[in-house]
Amino acid sequence: MRRISRLTRAAVGAASLALAATACGGTSSEAGNGGESEGDRGLAIAYDIGGRGDQSFNDAAYAGLERAKKEFGYETADIEPTEGEIDADKVQRLTSLARQGYNPVIGVGYAYGPAMEQVAAEYPDTTFGIVDSVVEGENVASLVFAENEASYLAGVAAAKATRTNTVGFVGGVDVPLIHKFEAGFTQGVEDTDPEVEVESQYLTQTAEEGGFASPDKGKAAAEAQLEKGADVIYQAAGLSGQGVIEAAATRKKWAIGVDSDQYGQEALAAYKEYILTSALKDVGGSVYALAKSVEDGKPLTGTQTFDLEADGVGLAESNPEFGKVPGLKDAVTKAKEAIIAGTIEVRTER
Known part of the structure; x- marks a missing residue:
């Protein structure tokens, strides 16, 4: 069965981007599908429409990637969407990242749902994450918010x-x-x-x-x-x-x-x-949390809910x-x- 969990306040707090990152060596877990993987690399994210520089959703995901990169000292990748793309383009993007050995691979946005369901099944040794949607799969973490x-x-x-x-x-x-x-x-x-x-x-x-x-x-x-x-x-x-x-x-x-x-x-x-x-x-916190779980050898899977009780959502007072x-x-x-x-x-x- 799929595991549905609500992240605790402590868990999300530990993932908060407000915390200072600490330098750390090491690489992510083994990735890829059999012999197709070209290496053992770290976190990769594929952006939603609007891409990096939107000052909002995608940039928050990038902040999570940057924290993971600094803390774990590994290689990362972030890939922009293309104008007018179809699901086949998303399948190709996710497949390329998994084949290169990135782990986890995260699709930022619900539009990645159909593509992720297909690609995750083809790369069972890679952990996948999707933001704002629920995708069935033993190796998929669905990162959803209240x-x-x-x-x-x-x-x-x-x-x-x-x-x-x-x-x-x-x-x-x-x-x-x-x-x-x-x-x-x-x-x-x-x-x-x-x-x-x-x-x-x-x-x-x-x-x-x-x-x-x-x-x-x-x-x-x-x-x-x-x-x-x-x-x-x-x-x-x-x-x-x-x-x-x-x-x-x-x-x-x-x-x-x-x-x-x-x-x-x-x-x-x-x-x-x-x-x-x-x-x-806290899209960035969810991205980091998934990357950390893979780094720790205990990948998150199933539906991970980031709500007000867990400090996964909130209101700024800056x-x-x-x-x-x-x-x-x-x-x-x-x-x-x-x-x-x-x-x-x-x-x-x-």
Whole structure:
């Protein structure tokens, strides 16, 4: 049977990228399929749409790879997606990494699901990981997150910060994963102040249309919501989210980032004053945790859930203005405690 586990607070805390990395020798476990492997290498990741430099989801995965590289002193690889690619391209990418001896091999994003199911079966001695999806396989770790819980906290923050009683949500692609972000955010707003309205918009129906990779689309959507009176906008849109943040900052309104603490992202420095907070998702910690498990000779498999209780998701407080909004910090703290205690059950669907 597949093993389904919820990572403990201590386990995820040990994987946190906030900890200082220590130099260490050694290589990862034996990889490859029979004699096809060209060597014994370390962690490899294959990026989702938007690639490295999105200041969000993919960059968080890269941070996890960098920590593993420094700590374990081994070779790593990170591979960009191609425009308009199909599942066959993903199969080829994952196969190439496994054949070269990388272990583990991680697909960053749910789009790698079908390809990983196929390739993992062909390379049973390699540990595979997939972020944001569940794939069956004895040698596959499915790294999933309670995005709805972090988004609930973002909704609490938005409801406390708004002055117009209108806030916005911009989703990159209209898919179940992003519905979780919207569901949690909307519930957090409603539970905090039922008088606050939420304007929601998805940029595209499919990822191939650029919903996660088009800042111009994000900017246009945010501008439309700002015209309707929104003064706080939460985006779950990958690279497209940069356009949302730009639009909000230009109008001197609040933006809420996603996945990474976008207040601290260099590429967004011009807008950081208006990034109230970010709904955090420790993708980097999950990448590192899987790499460490392989390094320790005890590879994680099955569904690994990173939730609020395990510090796998959360809400950033880097912007000093976060603590200055009346009642915001206390409301977020109480909501977090209630979610962990189970007195607030955060929905996952719209």
